[in-house]
Amino acid sequence: MSDTPMTTAGAMEPNRDPGNPRPDDEISLLHLLSVLLRRRYAIAAWTIGTTLLVVAYSIFTFSPTYTSDTSFIPQGAARGGGELRAMAGRFGVSVPSEGASESPAFYSELLRSREILRQVLGDTFAVNQVRRGETVHRTGTVLELNGIESEDMTIRRDRGVRWLRNAIATTTRPEIGSVTLSVTTAWPEVSAGIARRLVTLVNDFNLQTRQSQAAAERTFTEERLSEARDELLHAENELKRFLEANRQFENSPELLFEYDRLGRQVALRQDVVASLSQSYEQARITEVRNLPIITVVEPPEEPVQRDPRGLALRAVLGLMLGGVMGVSFAFGREVVRRRREAGDPMYQEFHEVWEETLNDLGWPRRRKLGPGSTRDGEDV
Numbered sequence: 001m002s003d004t005p006m007t008t009a010g011a012m013e014p015n016r017d018p019g020n021p022r023p024d025d026e027i028s029l030l031h032l033l034s035v036l037l038r039r040r041y042a043i044a045a046w047t048i049g050t051t052l053l054v055v056a057y058s059i060f061t062f063s064p065t066y067t068s069d070t071s072f073i074p075q076g077a078a079r080g081g082g083e084l085r086a087m088a089g090r091f092g093v094s095v096p097s098e099g100a101s102e103s104p105a106f107y108s109e110l111l112r113s114r115e116i117l118r119q120v121l122g123d124t125f126a127v128n129q130v131r132r133g134e135t136v137h138r139t140g141t142v143l144e145l146n147g148i149e150s151e152d153m154t155i156r157r158d159r160g161v162r163w164l165r166n167a168i169a170t171t172t173r174p175e176i177g178s179v180t181l182s183v184t185t186a187w188p189e190v191s192a193g194i195a196r197r198l199v200t201l202v203n204d205f206n207l208q209t210r211q212s213q214a215a216a217e218r219t220f221t222e223e224r225l226s227e228a229r230d231e232l233l234h235a236e237n238e239l240k241r242f243l244e245a246n247r248q249f250e251n252s253p254e255l256l257f258e259y260d261r262l263g264r265q266v267a268l269r270q271d272v273v274a275s276l277s278q279s280y281e282q283a284r285i286t287e288v289r290n291l292p293i294i295t296v297v298e299p300p301e302e303p304v305q306r307d308p309r310g311l312a313l314r315a316v317l318g319l320m321l322g323g324v325m326g327v328s329f330a331f332g333r334e335v336v337r338r339r340r341e342a343g344d345p346m347y348q349e350f351h352e353v354w355e356e357t358l359n360d361l362g363w364p365r366r367r368k369l370g371p372g373s374t375r376d377g378e379d380v
Helices: 029-039 040-060 084-090 103-111 115-120 154-168 188-245 255-289 309-340 344-359
Strands: 064-074 125-133 132-143 169-171 176-186 294-298
Touching: 029 040, 029 084, 029 255, 029 309, 040 103, 040 309, 084 255, 103 169, 103 176, 103 188, 115 188, 132 188, 154 176, 176 188, 188 255, 188 294
Parallel strands: none
Antiparallel strands: 064 176, 064 294, 125 132, 169 176
């Protein structure tokens, strides 16, 4: 019996090496390159056309914007409660620190908070606009200048807050503790004005927060200081009674030990009273302090040049998008051509439906092409 495989029709089929598949069973690199070269004009047209559309859209829809930048460094709070926290730690009591509220990330979130941005909406700005070669002077709030209208004032303010959040950007540098604020609007005056207003609001918010914390700390320290003074007076009275009752206690170990114990109690109460007195005075000073809490490193200024359009980047993105679309079109046409030449029933059905659709739209019917047919000597 022969080892030569037989086909279904009984004809002998030559042996093939299993490790060398047929060319039709693999994707050939040469085939891919030939498809790209065959459709090179279509790919070039898609690439150039898409790039031109992207650039033209960017030019005609471009609205000039101006960005004002400012940076500041938050100052650490005066540690009026530092001694209080240290003393409380000796008794096993934990007093929270304010370090989290002094981090640059906290100020970055504060600048975008709704409470801060709502106060900016009520500010009035004066801008100069050039219309038909003439400079027009306008005055209005952020809502009025941007045409944000609504019968419901709550909805109008909410839209204004969202507009402001899109107009500002913040970056932080934890290594030096700085915060950079950038405000981008259609007017240089508004960009600089909003940046200055936000820095002022953040400083006011921080100052009021520190003052309210200092007031609460002063009240607590004042109450605790009064208690500590009573405890010190009680400890001193016990030591005084001991000395009056035992005028010669140096020769008695028990009396000497009791004297040392009472003396330690008085010394400890004195330390507590001294620490609380210092914290109380510091809290009183902090409560009325109105010095700036942030240091402005770079004050905001009106930008003299508008922001770049970014046409180069958009053109590169257009080239990439057009190239992808052109290559996809080329391989799609190649698949359609192969199915047509192979006489695929699904393609024939699609072709008939397509011709009927064109006929319903009143378009001239194209000459029906059979498998392998060409038009003007080129593949379709």
